[in-house]
Amino acid sequence: xxxxxxxxxxxxxxxxTDLETVYAVNGISFSLDAGETLGLVGExxxxxxxxxxxILGLLPERTARVTNGEVRFQDRNLLKxxxxxxxxxxxxxxxxxxQDPMTALNxxxxxxxxxxxxxxxxxxxxxxxxxIEEKVEETLxxxxxxxxxxxxxPYQFSGGMRQRVVIAIALICNPDLLIxxxxxxxxxxxxxxxxxxxxxxxxxxxxxxxxxxxHDLGVVAETCDKVAIMYAxxxxxxxxLRDIFTGETHHPYTEGLxxxxxxxxxxxxxxxxxxxxxxxxxxxxxxxxxxxxxxxxTQKCRQEAPPVWEQEGHQIRCHLAGQ
Amino acid sequence: xxxxxxRTREQFAEFWRRFRKNKSAVAGLLILVLLVxxxxxxxxxxxxxxxxxxxxxxxxxxxxxxxxFGTDEFGRDLFxxxxxxxxxxxxxxxxxxxxxxxxGAVLGASAGYFGGMVDNVICRIVDVFMCVPPIxxxxxxxxxxxxxxRNLIVAITISCIPxxxxxxxxxxLTVAEQDYVEVARSYGASNARIIFRYVLPNAMGPIIVxxxxxxxxxILSAAxxxxxxxxxxxxxxxxxxLLSAAQTYIFTSPYLLVFPGLFIILSSLxxxxxxxxxxxxxxxxLKD
Numbered sequence: 001x002x003x004x005x006x007x008x009x010x011x012x013x014x015x016x017t018d019l020e021t022v023y024a025v026n027g028i029s030f031s032l033d034a035g036e037t038l039g040l041v042g043e044x045x046x047x048x049x050x051x052x053x054x055i056l057g058l059l060p061e062r063t064a065r066v067t068n069g070e071v072r073f074q075d076r077n078l079l080k081x082x083x084x085x086x087x088x089x090x091x092x093x094x095x096x097x098x099q100d101p102m103t104a105l106n107x108x109x110x111x112x113x114x115x116x117x118x119x120x121x122x123x124x125x126x127x128x129x130x131x132i133e134e135k136v137e138e139t140l141x142x143x144x145x146x147x148x149x150x151x152x153x154p155y156q157f158s159g160g161m162r163q164r165v166v167i168a169i170a171l172i173c174n175p176d177l178l179i180x181x182x183x184x185x186x187x188x189x190x191x192x193x194x195x196x197x198x199x200x201x202x203x204x205x206x207x208x209x210x211x212x213x214x215h216d217l218g219v220v221a222e223t224c225d226k227v228a229i230m231y232a233x234x235x236x237x238x239x240x241l242r243d244i245f246t247g248e249t250h251h252p253y254t255e256g257l258x259x260x261x262x263x264x265x266x267x268x269x270x271x272x273x274x275x276x277x278x279x280x281x282x283x284x285x286x287x288x289x290x291x292x293x294x295x296x297x298t299q300k301c302r303q304e305a306p307p308v309w310e311q312e313g314h315q316i317r318c319h320l321a322g323q
Numbered sequence: 324x325x326x327x328x329x330r331t332r333e334q335f336a337e338f339w340r341r342f343r344k345n346k347s348a349v350a351g352l353l354i355l356v357l358l359v360x361x362x363x364x365x366x367x368x369x370x371x372x373x374x375x376x377x378x379x380x381x382x383x384x385x386x387x388x389x390x391x392f393g394t395d396e397f398g399r400d401l402f403x404x405x406x407x408x409x410x411x412x413x414x415x416x417x418x419x420x421x422x423x424x425x426x427g428a429v430l431g432a433s434a435g436y437f438g439g440m441v442d443n444v445i446c447r448i449v450d451v452f453m454c455v456p457p458i459x460x461x462x463x464x465x466x467x468x469x470x471x472x473r474n475l476i477v478a479i480t481i482s483c484i485p486x487x488x489x490x491x492x493x494x495x496l497t498v499a500e501q502d503y504v505e506v507a508r509s510y511g512a513s514n515a516r517i518i519f520r521y522v523l524p525n526a527m528g529p530i531i532v533x534x535x536x537x538x539x540x541x542i543l544s545a546a547x548x549x550x551x552x553x554x555x556x557x558x559x560x561x562x563x564x565l566l567s568a569a570q571t572y573i574f575t576s577p578y579l580l581v582f583p584g585l586f587i588i589l590s591s592l593x594x595x596x597x598x599x600x601x602x603x604x605x606x607x608x609l610k611d
Contacts, residue, residue, distance in 0.1 A: 058505065087513060088511065121510065
């Protein structure tokens with residue numbers, strides 16, 4: 001019986017400025033079991049990073065507000081925890097890998113010390129300094145960095161190596177959940193493959209659950225067990241990897257995403273993007289968020305918010321699904 | 324394992340190379356070294372006794388082989404007084420700017436990092452203090468507390484803090500936006516840890532430069548207060564006090580004014596030049 005590690009229910013987050021409100025996340029629900037990888041896919045601006053920050057409680061205090069929902073992690077609602085308790089969760093139970101490795105490390109500390117920070121701050125097994133050093137060296141070897149380099153500074157490492165250091169920091173405390181926010185977007189393809197392999201190996205070794213945030217369907221195919229496709233702050237399609245890649249019915253947005261991938265076979269002269277742009281997140285529409293761009297949009301779609309159609313765990317938020 | 328040390332040496336060599344290119348900065352550094360040497364080894368250069376021994380017969384004599392800078396109205400050797408006076412100026416200058424730095428760092432970092440109400444309160448208090456000219460501010464403090472070396476130091480430090488708070492706050496505002504601060508928060512670093520280990524160390528460039536310039540200001544402030552009699556009291560040979568005493572004899576014995584004044588200018592100037600040189604040498608944008 002698989003254990004559920006994370007259960008997000010109806011999470012809604014908005015950013016409030018003096019002039020307007022930005023509806024970043026509009027009621028999303030998903031869950032993650034131990035050892036599973038969930039791919040959170042979507043364009044820029046879909047609300048993926050906001051969701052990740054919301055789970056970790058790292059949203060900007062003054063502007064962001066969680067207006068609804070709960071995030072259940074190991075029988076606790078993370079949204080209700082105070083800062084003291086959240087500090088204990090971050091880094092040791094839930095870790096995050098950020099997008100840009102070039103700026104993710106403190107320039108004035110050697111990497112060994114930064115990796116050691118993560119252990120030192122939590123130190124649940126009360127390790128001595130020497131033991132922490134050993135652990136740092138072990139973790140460096142695991143991510144493929146020679147341990148002699150632990151005294152070097154971040155500027156002495158390339159982008160791919162820095163991302164490995166970030167992964168080392170994230171995983172050294174064996175968290176139960178790892179959120180990887182587009183970990184390979186800033187890296188070239190060959191390094192991308194290496195980084196993904198490292199993440200997958202470590203995941204298998206420590207049985208970590210992973211939320212892989214990405215806009216690259218190739219990465220999803222390689223690494224994920226479940227997929228959630230986000231659009232304008234909602235999950236428009238949710239299911240297992242099979243459901244999304246080889247299923248029969250899809251949300252029109254998903255169809256558009258797959259269609260826009262350049263074809264290796266066949267002759268194509270033009271790319272087929274999805275027409276239009278992401279909607280303005282400050283204006284909540286009456287009906288479906290995707291309506292303006294949808295090829296199969298009906299009057300009902302424009303007026304009524306679509307319900308979630310479900311079949312054996314495959315969910316699609318569309319009026320036309322299942323018809 | 325020695326990689327880190329050789330890299331640090333490399334970095335320092337690079338910094339030194341950039342600093343050396345600025346001729347005036349190097350000149351400033353040389354003068355500074357001489358002045359510091361003078362302050363440290365004052366007793367070796369000339370015993371303190373000569374500052375205070377009064378030889379009535381030798382009053383108001385010009386520079387000579389026996390008295391390099393001449394003698395004052397009490398027959399005391401001006402050279403000895405100037406040399407020993409350097410201790411006061413340099414010590415006060417460095418001590419006060421370091422203390423003002425510490426206070427400014429705590430307040431400025433809090434204002435810049437936490438923002439909101441904390442920032443508002445600190446900024447408004449700083450604004451009030453900045454309305455008062457620094458000299459008047461320190462004067463008011465000395466008048467309230469009484470004249471002594473300790474009170475002089477307190478007064479001058481207080482006048483230096485508001486400027487520091489503003490500067491450090493602005494630097495912290497930019498550094499706190501960096502990604503690595505968010506990453507540190509994501510693995511559970513507390514705010515205090517982030518400020519002292521992540522934000523302030525990365526803000527050191529402008530802070531170091533500002534502190535060096537501040538020393539120059541503090542030296543002038545100390546001399547100024549002593550000049551008007553609210554600082555160091557006679558017979559202590561502080562340079563400002565020497566200037567004050569020389570006023571009466573300005574036409575008959577101008578050397579009494581020239582030598583202390585020259586040294587005040589030199590110390591202030593040297594710190595300024597070094598600070599300038601540091602600005603260029605530490606500027607990351609000029610790195611090739």
